[in-house]
Amino acid sequence: MPRRLLRALHGAALALPLLLHCTASLADRCPDWSPARAERELHTLATQIARWDSAYHRDGQSLVADALYDQARARLAQWNRCFPAAARLPDALAAAAGPVAHPLAHTGLDKLDDAAAVEAWIAGQGDLWVQPKVDGVAVSLVYQDGTLVQAISRGDGRHGQDWTANARQIAAIPATLASGRGRLVLQGELYWRLPGHVQAEAGGVGARGRVAGLLARQTLSAEDASRIGLFVWDWPQGPADMHERLDGLRRLGFDSPDYTRAVQHADDIAAWREHWYRQPLPFASDGIVIRHGQRPPAARWQAAPPHWAVAWKYPAEQALAEVRSVEFRIGRRGRITPLLHLQPLQLDDRRIARVSAGSLKRWRQLDIRPGDQVAVRLAGLSIPRLDGVVWQAGERAPLQVPDPARHHPLSCWQAREAGCAGQFHARLVWLSGREGLALDSIGPGTWQTLQDSGQLHGLLDWLTLDEAQLGALPGFGAQRAATVWRNLQAARQRPFARWLRALGLPPSGSARLAEDWRSLATRSEADWLGAGASRRQARQLQAFFAHPEVGALRSRLQSAGVAGF
Known part of the structure; x- marks a missing residue:
């Protein structure tokens, strides 16, 4: 369930308050901009987000990491609040939607920020279950009288793309099920197989974008199809009781019940989250899903985050950082190292206020100026590392750059x-x-x-x-x-x-x-x-x-x- 789709499912009015707290790295402050500059900067960011949406939903290309996408949308929501006259809302719905209607709506997921939020969400409630939040692309599988008749990309939760032809090439998607007569709908995640993958060590490794790109093609090779797995995370019209639902999925031949665990307390949930984060799994995952066993009838589901399931994501691999200034440090032997001073942010347990751009050559290639938004991650012994520029500010500030020849x-x-x-x-x-x-x-x-x-x-x-x-x-x-x-x-x-x-x-x-x-x-x-x-x-x-x-x-x-x- 790509988190970026959540913005489209909510609609602009519902998206803004959720996005504002998606990461603690975004300071709740308003830039000191003139109306003209606010217009330029909001237009620049909204245009960039629209470009990402179009590439992802139409072309199957993930041009930016999901965590950075989330933070970029949160940044735009914050700026919209600061400058309502210049507010911009990219139309993610138009980019996500496809021509094929889902038989049952795909719900999104709200995100809980920490253990305290988990404790509050489960307070006084039972029949709780957790499973890994598989990092792939969501799909509806429709079987008629036991035969696969349709595979539909998640799209905007109501309409998606027809993936049936490629789905028939993927061995992980059964062509037939021993399900008797009538229609059976499954919702799940198509993922890139990564045997022994440890999320805490390897991260997402671009697995989601790889699957999305393959399925967006007209044809799928046998080799690529063999590397795609299926994780069925819901049987919308299955038995009301979770135990019976899981038993039914096992009988149909799916292994997702092996990764679905009953829990009672927040400590149990935290323990499974830590376990799946640090232990080998056959897929990349970006957190866990916490859900109630009981939920409303599937016919009432909406393409919006439900009240019976939420996500608790793993620590962010990357953070979006605003460049406040660029300092050019010159070493004793004349090497010039650009140092980016950042709006301070929290990544994992580190407060980061600056990061090196590496070399003058790299800085020139990236052309980083104050106001630009860059991606930062922790590498090695918690050393901040610049991954690249996420988008450039609409206004390019002039800089005094040392002459390397001198x-x-x-x-x-x-x-x-x-x-x-x-x-x-x-x-x-x-x-x-x-x-x-x-x-x-x-x-x-x-x-x-x-x-x-x-x-x-x-x-x-x-x-x-x-x-x-x-x-x-x-x-x-x-x-x-x-x-x-x-x-x-x-x-x-x-x-x-x-x-x-x-x-x-x-x-x-x-x-x-x-x-x-x-x-x-x-x-x-x-x-x-x-x-x-x-x-x-x-x-x-x-x-x-x-x-x-x-x-x-x-x-x-x-x-x-x-x-x-």
Whole structure:
């Protein structure tokens, strides 16, 4: 049951309040926009959602993850409330509907946000059941006198596409059932077979979009058909009692009753949700469905979320994030890394306020500006990762982008050089860090204070600072000034090899290093090759020692009495 269809089933008036709370990552705030900009931004988002709807329902292509789609619709609903004069409501119903009427309506599902909401929903009620919310595409199967006569895509819940021809190629859909005479209607999910799939580890892996795309084709190959499974999640006109209904589905040959469990308490529901999230299943799933065994007669069902069933989805794999600003950080060797500052959001148990765009090349390809909406996920040890741009803002803010040609391993030795503050600061942080001189209590904040005070113009100007100068800095005071001064003075005693690394010596590989500056500075490229460096390393090392700014640093250290210089 694709969640995106829920918007169409409700209609605009019912959709908005439900969408507003679909994710805690969406802050309940109104953008500070002029009426003209609000018109542009709402039009941009509504057009994007309409494009997604058309591709999904008409072409069988899932252009955006369901969780991001949900959040995008929630974002549009929020903006509609903020700017009612510019409100836009994409016509998801038109995109979802097909030419074939369902014999019985497909209901959607409301979503519960957390365990407390589950507790409230089941309060005082019995005859409760749970099953995995299979991540596939919903279908009606119609049998007449035991023979499959029609397969209809979910569409808008009332009308869908005729999938009968392709359904006949799928072995998981029985061509005949031992069901006696008359009409029998089943509702279920066609899914991509994923033996041993663990949702918590692998996520959705695009399984839903793959099935939707295959079924939208005119023909279905035997190989693809063999990879599609069927999960029957309801027998609308079956026995009223759930036990009898499940027994009947088993006799008809379906395995979905094996994944339908009776529960009594919220703790039971949470336990099954955790179990199915972390244990192998033969399909992708995006949560669980909680339902009452008893429900109204099928003839009264509506294409809208019912009162007898809800979904409790798994933790979001991705979150929609609004870009507030773009910062271009320059590393000590001149690498430019765009950093996106985000409207803070919660993903799993992490608060995320920024994410790296990786490289300047990738940023340029994506062209990310303030106001754009991007997809973020947690990777590795809960590290935020940028997945891509979901849609771009209607208004493109200009940005000052550093010129990569001006930043390289031998640039920005002086703070006063235009555009060099970032790279110069990175050089200082490296110099005092663990890979450099390993100076205690001297980190990025200390260097920034010294830079802001105008005390540092060159990389080694701190060698001549005294305690009084440090004590006069904002936030220092006598004790901190004494500690910082003592640690800075200790740098003079660091070994020559550490000083080389601290100054930014290029990688030397297996090359043998001498114990004094003169021996290294007089080496030619050929000498470095003979010492064991690669050709690229030899060029970089020779250029490093020949650079005039590096030579000036050597003279400064020589005057300060640092050994080896």
